[in-house]
Amino acid sequence: MPVTADIINAITHHHTELQDALTTRVGAVVTAARTNGSCDDPVAELRGLLAHDIVPHARAEEDVLYAAATADTLRPLVAGMIFEHETLLGLADRLAAVTTAVDAAATAYAIEAVFIGHVRRENELLLPALAADPDVDLPALLPVMEQRFATYQAAAA
Ligand SMILES: [Fe+2]
Ligand SMILES: [Fe+2]
Structure with a gap:
């Protein structure tokens, strides 16, 4: 029985895994742009991580975690976190359209910076607030969120 x-x-463990993977892939894009002036392969790897892991994670938590944050005090925080998801999606779209290595590196770094701040808000503000809310049954949400994540991942494959 999860608690x-x-x-x-x-x-938070999944956030750490995503952030580590993102940092590695963004670093590869920036290094390739700096040393080769070309970064098509690392950009493809970064786009794969976004499509198969980060976007499904964002969708699943909007469906399950953010949907559970119905307290008036949490609404502005959750609305801002949805704005950040939109920013990340917009940057992912821009990454798909860039035509130069410098634009790819700049976009990749912006994705990393937004993601790190966003995850910190989730870990340090949203999750403790949900844990303290007597109307939220966080343990019951874990299997639902994992199932949604798997569904979105399968749809992205
Ligand atoms: Fe998020
Ligand atoms: Fe998250």
């Missing part, structure tokens, strides 16, 4: 700490650990 609140389990879902917080599961989500």
